Amino acid sequence: MKLSKVIISLLHGLPTTLILLAFSFIFANLIGLGLAWLYLRRNPIANGFARGYLGLVRGTPPLLMLLLAYYGLPKLFLLVGIDINGWAKLIFGIAGLAIGWSAYLAEAFRSAYLSVDAGQYEAALVVGMDTKQAFLRIIMPQAFLIALPNIENLLIGLVKATSLVYVIGIVDMYSTAVDLSNQNQGVYQLEIFVILALIYWVVVLLIEWGFRRFRKHYQYVTV
Amino acid sequence: MLLELKNIKKQFKNNHVLKGIDLSVEKGEVIAIIGPSGSGKTTLLRNINFLETADSGSMLFREQQIDLAKPTKKQILWARRHMAMVFQNYNLFKNKTALKNISEGLVFGQNKSKTEADELACQALDQVGLLGKKDFYPSQLSGGQQQRIGIARATVLNPDIVLFDEPTSALDPELVGTVLHDMKTLADKGQTMIVVTHQMSFARNVASRVAFFSDGEILEEGRSDEIFDHPQHERTQQFLSAIAEDY
Amino acid sequence: MFDSNFALGSFPKILAVAPTTIYLAIVATVIGFLIAVLIVIVRERQIKILNPIVATLVSFIRGTPIIVQMYVVYYGLPQLLVALKGMGFNTDPNGLPAMVIAISAYSLNASANISESIRSAYHSVDHRQYEAAVTVGMKPSRAMTRIVIPQLIANFIPNFSNLFLDLIKDTAIVYNIGIVEIMAEANIISSIGFKYIETYLDALVIYIVICWIFAKLFQIGEIIARNHVFHTQKTI
Numbered sequence: 134m135k136l137s138k139v140i141i142s143l144l145h146g147l148p149t150t151l152i153l154l155a156f157s158f159i160f161a162n163l164i165g166l167g168l169a170w171l172y173l174r175r176n177p178i179a180n181g182f183a184r185g186y187l188g189l190v191r192g193t194p195p196l197l198m199l200l201l202a203y204y205g206l207p208k209l210f211l212l213v214g215i216d217i218n219g220w221a222k223l224i225f226g227i228a229g230l231a232i233g234w235s236a237y238l239a240e241a242f243r244s245a246y247l248s249v250d251a252g253q254y255e256a257a258l259v260v261g262m263d264t265k266q267a268f269l270r271i272i273m274p275q276a277f278l279i280a281l282p283n284i285e286n287l288l289i290g291l292v293k294a295t296s297l298v299y300v301i302g303i304v305d306m307y308s309t310a311v312d313l314s315n316q317n318q319g320v321y322q323l324e325i326f327v328i329l330a331l332i333y334w335v336v337v338l339l340i341e342w343g344f345r346r347f348r349k350h351y352q353y354v355t356v
Numbered sequence: 357m358l359l360e361l362k363n364i365k366k367q368f369k370n371n372h373v374l375k376g377i378d379l380s381v382e383k384g385e386v387i388a389i390i391g392p393s394g395s396g397k398t399t400l401l402r403n404i405n406f407l408e409t410a411d412s413g414s415m416l417f418r419e420q421q422i423d424l425a426k427p428t429k430k431q432i433l434w435a436r437r438h439m440a441m442v443f444q445n446y447n448l449f450k451n452k453t454a455l456k457n458i459s460e461g462l463v464f465g466q467n468k469s470k471t472e473a474d475e476l477a478c479q480a481l482d483q484v485g486l487l488g489k490k491d492f493y494p495s496q497l498s499g500g501q502q503q504r505i506g507i508a509r510a511t512v513l514n515p516d517i518v519l520f521d522e523p524t525s526a527l528d529p530e531l532v533g534t535v536l537h538d539m540k541t542l543a544d545k546g547q548t549m550i551v552v553t554h555q556m557s558f559a560r561n562v563a564s565r566v567a568f569f570s571d572g573e574i575l576e577e578g579r580s581d582e583i584f585d586h587p588q589h590e591r592t593q594q595f596l597s598a599i600a601e602d603y
Numbered sequence: 604m605f606d607s608n609f610a611l612g613s614f615p616k617i618l619a620v621a622p623t624t625i626y627l628a629i630v631a632t633v634i635g636f637l638i639a640v641l642i643v644i645v646r647e648r649q650i651k652i653l654n655p656i657v658a659t660l661v662s663f664i665r666g667t668p669i670i671v672q673m674y675v676v677y678y679g680l681p682q683l684l685v686a687l688k689g690m691g692f693n694t695d696p697n698g699l700p701a702m703v704i705a706i707s708a709y710s711l712n713a714s715a716n717i718s719e720s721i722r723s724a725y726h727s728v729d730h731r732q733y734e735a736a737v738t739v740g741m742k743p744s745r746a747m748t749r750i751v752i753p754q755l756i757a758n759f760i761p762n763f764s765n766l767f768l769d770l771i772k773d774t775a776i777v778y779n780i781g782i783v784e785i786m787a788e789a790n791i792i793s794s795i796g797f798k799y800i801e802t803y804l805d806a807l808v809i810y811i812v813i814c815w816i817f818a819k820l821f822q823i824g825e826i827i828a829r830n831h832v833f834h835t836q837k838t839i
């Protein structure tokens with residue numbers, strides 16, 4: 134077996150990795166936004182729920198979160214009479230990663246929101262915007278830019294965490310590599326994992342490049 | 357009478373910041389509010405446009421009576437859309453260009469179309485000689501430029517009254533003049549304004565009336581030449597002579 | 604559906620191996636920290652040739668999953684030792700303990716992350732303060748230890764705490780190379796009893812408690828550092 138074949142086989146796993154990444158990132162952001170909103174409420178129940186969620190999830194290894202999603206979610210859903218045992222593993226992988234990352238994103242959103250200059254909100258009200266417009270047009274975009282470095286780090290962390298879905302039997306790039314190295318009986322084992330590492334690195338470098346471009350575009354917006 | 361404030365009181369914890377302010381403003385008047393730091397000048401302006409809610413007091417604005425302690429959301433929005441404010445530290449929207457800073461209020465406060473708003477914003481920028489900077493973000497502008505855009509942002513809305521909170525005190529000395537010039541131009545056009553300021557020359561020469569604030573009260577109020585040339589109150593005399601050493 | 608007796612029965616067994624998790628995390632962090640200091644020196648002093656190499660390696664480590672790094676070390680370290688033996692070094696590539704492999708991989712991983720964290724803490728120190736201190740006649744070395752380092756540490760501890768907690772969570776994969784820590788024990792018990800959620804919840808509780816304890820320790824450390832060593836006040 135040639136190294137080029139190794140590369141090609143590994144790349145066959147890449148789409149799964151990217152699908153996992155994209156969907157779990159989107160859902161993590163949605164849940165994270167909701168949590169940040171709850172966290173910022175003065176209502177003690179909403180606030181307490183968000184704190185509890187963050188405390189629990191941030192102390193949980195992503196690998197364990199995936200296992201809990203895979204074995205736990207069907208049981209939880211059965212409690213309300215819905216059978217999701219037959220759902221694709223990919224969905225549980227996305228759920229586990231999204232739940233895990235939502236907590237980190239929520240914290241990033243919350244702290245970014247709090248660090249937007251209060252004068253910006255007042256200026257928006259004073260030119261006649263209502264509170265919703267002020268939030269959507271002035272506060273949110275600025276909070277987003279403040280949160281951006283954290284979001285970038287979290288996305289990169291998520292790229293790496295997708296490798297853990299092997300634990301619930303999803304065939305992504307990483308588990309393809311494990312299969313290859315087992316088939317090969319010791320040949321090229323090191324090379325397989327080095328190439329795998331390089332592919333992940335390229336994905337991460339591309340993400341960093343994208344964020345750099347974006348930051349450059351908004352370089353004069355100093356929030 | 358365009359604006360009539362009655363007995364505004366406001367305290368933070370045990371700190372009585374406004375102890376019953378009465379003030380009336382005729383259309384076209386420029387009122388300068390002077391007084392020592394911490395006397396409640398900013399707080400008064402913030403109560404007028406509801407950035408702060410008063411403990412008690414009322415406001416008669418454009419023939420509408422508003423209870424400052426219990427304004428409705430509708431009243432707040434209505435009042436804000438007929439007033440404008442210029443901040444000490446400009447508070448230009450950091451995520452908007454100079455042009456958008458000005459047009460945003462026209463679009464979202466006054467339901468103008470985007471193109472019309474942008475056109476009006478361009479005119480406003482042109483008037484202060486900053487049309488060339490229309491696509492610049494606040495971080496690319498000097499303090500003086502930012503504040504002049506802040507003023508344009510306020511006046512483009514055609515407000516009945518503009519509230520200025522020390523608009524020049526964050527500026528380098530050589531930039532103060534340009535901003536004061538813009539303000540004088542406005543005053544000459546008949547714009548009603550309340551100006552909190554430490555610029556005594558402005559208070560004296562541009563303002564029609566001056567109110568001297570001390571410790572949450574208006575100690576003295578009158579035509580600007582009267583206040584400056586014949587202050588009645590000892591506190592006013594002290595304040596003016598202390599300030600006089602500054603310039 | 605949920606066997607709470609099973610969960611309670613397995614809890615002490617899983618807890619019993621928690622020290623392995625903590626041991627690995629602490630040893631890797633300490634070694635990683637020492638390497639990180641070297642990395643920071645190379646990068647901040649911009650030492651020729653070394654700087655770009657180190658920068659690339661750090662980027663590489665930060666851009667790849669720890670599980671992949673672990674396998675690179677797992678397969679690569681013995682080969683390295685074989686090569687060294689060939690060059691006459693007295694090394695024994697056979698039967699390398701799994702713990703040595705794990706510590707090597709995790710130390711390298713930690714060093715890359717910690718070095719970036721130290722650098723950003725260093726850059727966030729207001730250097731005008733250092734200049735001011737030198738201007739009023741403080742010796743540069745003293746200004747460094749009195750002004751820059753304290754601020755650096757204050758900026759660094761919260762980050763360091765996060766990195767350490769991440770590392771604890773990252774160790775949940777070393778069962779793959781045969782180390783029996785929390786996750787491994789949970790898996791073993793699960794596969795015997797065919798009950799998964801019970802043992803995983805046990806593991807969850809243990810991880811959360813460990814993370815909580817260390818987070819508190821770091822917070823206390825930060826306060827002690829600020830109050831006693833540097834005479835500045837800050838409460839939790």
Ligand SMILES: Nc1ncnc2c1ncn2[C@@H]1O[C@H](COP(=O)(O)OP(=O)(O)OP(=O)(O)O)[C@@H](O)[C@H]1O
Pocket residue numbers: 368371373391392393394395396397398399400
């Ligand atoms: N949000 C607030 N919470 C508590 N106290 C406040 C608040 N805003 C103002 N104060 C207090 O109210 C008093 C008056 O403040 P204000 O800003 O109105 O003074 P000022 O006359 O504008 O002073 P300056 O000339 O320095 O701007 C001060 O003692 C200040 O500490």
Ligand SMILES: [Mg+2]
Pocket residue numbers: 397398399521522
């Ligand atoms: Mg003030």
